[in-house]
Amino acid sequence: MLDIKLVREKPDIIRQDLEKRGATEKMQLLEHVITWDEEWRAELQLVEDIRRKRNELTKEVASLKKAGQDVKAKVDEAARLPLEIEKAEKEVDALKEKITRGLMRLPNILHESVPIGASDADNVEVKRWGEPKVPSFELMPHGEFMEHLGVADFERARKVAGAGFFYLKGPLALMDIAIVQFAFDYLVKKGYTPVLPPYMLRREAYEGVVDLGDFESMMYKIEGEDLYLIATSEHPIGAMYQGEIIDEDLLPMKFAGYSTNFRKEIGAHGVDTKGLFRIHQFNKVEQFVFCRPEDSWQMHEELLSNAEALFQQLNLPYRVVNVCTGDIGTIAAKKYDIEAWFPRTKSYGEVVSCSNCTDYQARRLNIRSGKVGGEKRFLHTLNSTAIATSRALRAIFENYQRADGSLEVPPVLRPYMGDIETIAPKSQAASKK
């Protein structure tokens, strides 16, 4: 959420930003918010004048009573005021509500380095790592390959839960956990605090992290309870400090969260329908940072480099893109995506999303930093995928696929998997050193 004071005092900053985004309707919304705010302040003045009159009369009544004098005249005069107050107050509340809703729909102010563009096609590549592999044989789609190896069962998952679910079995189940451990080991060494958060949040907490109006269509809700299954551990970790004031000396607070994530909408179906690219449930290690405003841009780079390090150690080629105005969404001031190389489609696909939300999320969550009793300000929040096992597994099952129909286990994962080097058809035949 944007600061109303920014709207009031420096609307041109916001206008320029919306211009960059080419967001015409938002531009109109901004002008409305400005007008509503003026009206609100005028109306507020009115209410407060009446209230003041009432407060004066109330005091007079109190002192007259104390002195044992007649209060009837004053009481009669005061009795008329509540109705007036109520009327004007309704107006004030309605305007305030409109303003708040408007503010929440206005997007964050972009960092100057965000490229201008209409869609993900205009994202700007800023880095490329690794040699994209061009296989000498025809690769199986990862889902099919997993079934071929007998380590995943999508059919039976469909039978019991519907499309978009999976059973991972044998070495693949181990590999999923191995990826998580591998990522945790790396981040913990870097000073990140591991967190296992609640997998469900109450509506009120969820409203703090996302606009449920936009988001609800992809959320799973528990029937008969005020609980939503989380779509990412970013949400419970962000909500963790809702309404609190954090001592600046404790910043930055860096977390490595792990959870299963639940999402209803899984988007377009296509060749890779069978598999782990778009699913209702997946596992992810997430980085989340609360920091001082002056540190957030440096933290943003740190989060990206952590995620990069994981893909480098897995030896999965990737590129980094700076996400453009048309693709960035409303919350982030700047966003990098890491796109891993998928040799079967000979294309890069999104595996990591790394955002600096500046104070936009913190204002909505009402998380401030400072010395208690001293000056307070909204802190900055950042979030980034460290690694999502599902998408990493797809990349692994393409990049490490062998012509003989087996899979080479990435060396960095072997210590977490009983040192197996290969997964061959018929999972029980997985070979050892």
Add this chain to the structure above:
RNA sequence: GCGGGGAUGGCCCAGCCCGGUAAGGCGCUGGAUUGCUAAUCCAGUUCCCGAAAGGGAUCGGGGGUUCAAAUCCCCCUCCCCGCGCCA
């Protein structure tokens, strides 16, 4: 699910029975003073509008009674303790 106890400013806590300016402590910030990492004293320390003077709001949330509600009445939410159920 049943019974009981709670929710007051950054934190702790008084006020509620009996309606009339939310007391006190801790912490923090600024200042004064003193020859010493300290003590003492003073001021400030929720939010909103306002250039300021000043004003307004605020006691978990919502409604009601009243000239006036932290306080009285009704509804709701959450937390804690015990019991029950349970991995």
